[in-house]
Amino acid sequence: MAMPAEVRIVEVGPRDGLQNERVDIGTAAKVELIDRLSRTGLRSIEATAFVSPKWVPQMADAAEVLAGIERMAGIAYPVLVPNEQGYARAREAGADEVAVFTAASEAFNLRNTNASIAQSLERFAPVLERARTDGVRVRGYVSTVLGCPYQGEVPLADVVRVARSLHAMGCYEISLGDTIGVGTPAKARAMLRAVAAEVPMAALAIHFHDTYGQALANVLACLEDGVAVVDSAVSGAGGCPYAKGASGNVASEDVVYMLHGLGIRTGVDLPLLAETGRWLAGLLGRETGSKVGRALAA
Ligand code: HMG
Ligand code: MG
Secondary structure, three states: OOOOOEOEEEEOHHHHHHHHOOOOOOHHHHHHHHHHHHOOOOOEEOOEEOOOOOOOHHHOOHHHHHHHOOOOOOOEOOEEOOOHHHHHHHHHOOOOEEEEEEEOOHHHHHHHHOOOHHHHHHHHHHHHHHHHHHOOEEEEEEEOOOOEOOOEOOOHHHHHHHHHHHHHHOOOEEEEEEOOOOOOHHHHHHHHHHHHOOOOHHHEEEEEEOOOOOHHHHHHHHHOOOOOEEEEEHHHOOOOOOOOOOOOEOEHHHHHHHHHHOOOEOOOOHHHHHHHHHHHHHHHOOOOOOHHHHHHHO
């Protein structure tokens, strides 16, 4: 399949980025981050997570964040929900798109959500049912698609099975997550191909963490197979608190720079995005994790 002419970036910085940062930037700054991102031309911004605050204290202010942001027309602001309770909280706070998440590895899913993969899918059934009635779109995540910090190797068949289940349940898009960033390009492409044999490519997204510096190369390998939705985090922030050693997502600025260089449209204003990444890094007390963000400031 040819490379796409256009890619939709799903900006996960406010959620995946901030959930694993030691510095709490505070609710007002989270709101400002999302509002700044909304002005860059991004069309999907994952705003926060309605998970248990005991598990992820960084997302305890989810309702306040959602209430505070300026929602711009044409932008989706999905939020993570792990169960019906999270869905109810999200809806009360005005969410109109949610994302459910499970994994291809049992060991990881247990540590991340205190449930087996089958139990997590059972939890999602009522969420998807309510979402259908409410007209709420549901995205689905599969974590540990290229390796697990607890189990090690993850069989491709497990990734395919879980992705297929989420799609069959009604998730409009399945994001394939290399949670700990251990993947390399040929493996990433083989994984995407295996899933795309069962779930339409148009319903797939890729989600790479950059622990081993492979994320951008993995994105390119998957683009060459036709994937057209890429998750990334401004400034390369974050990681999963329940994935030992996981570092930040691939930086949105780096992905956008590469895409534009390839002649692929994103609709994103790169200098503005890079400025937002540097502003966020400043709040986190460090330099931006995006090489493009640093180069554009020089
Ligand atoms: P549990 O402890 O088994 O839940 O956690 P429970 O149902 O037994 O409830 C225990 C307590 O939590 C109760 O409160 C519930 O009310 C409360 P208590 O009676 O003790 O006061 N509770 C909630 N509170 C608020 N919101 C909720 C909620 N649910 C229960 N939604 C649970 C199970 C799933 C809740 C927990 O494990 C959890 O919240 N896990 C989330 C972990 C997480 O957010 N991880 C990071 C996101 S995933 C990720 O980063 C990967 C991704 O980026 C893709 C990739 O890179 O691979 C998406
Ligand atoms: Mg992630």
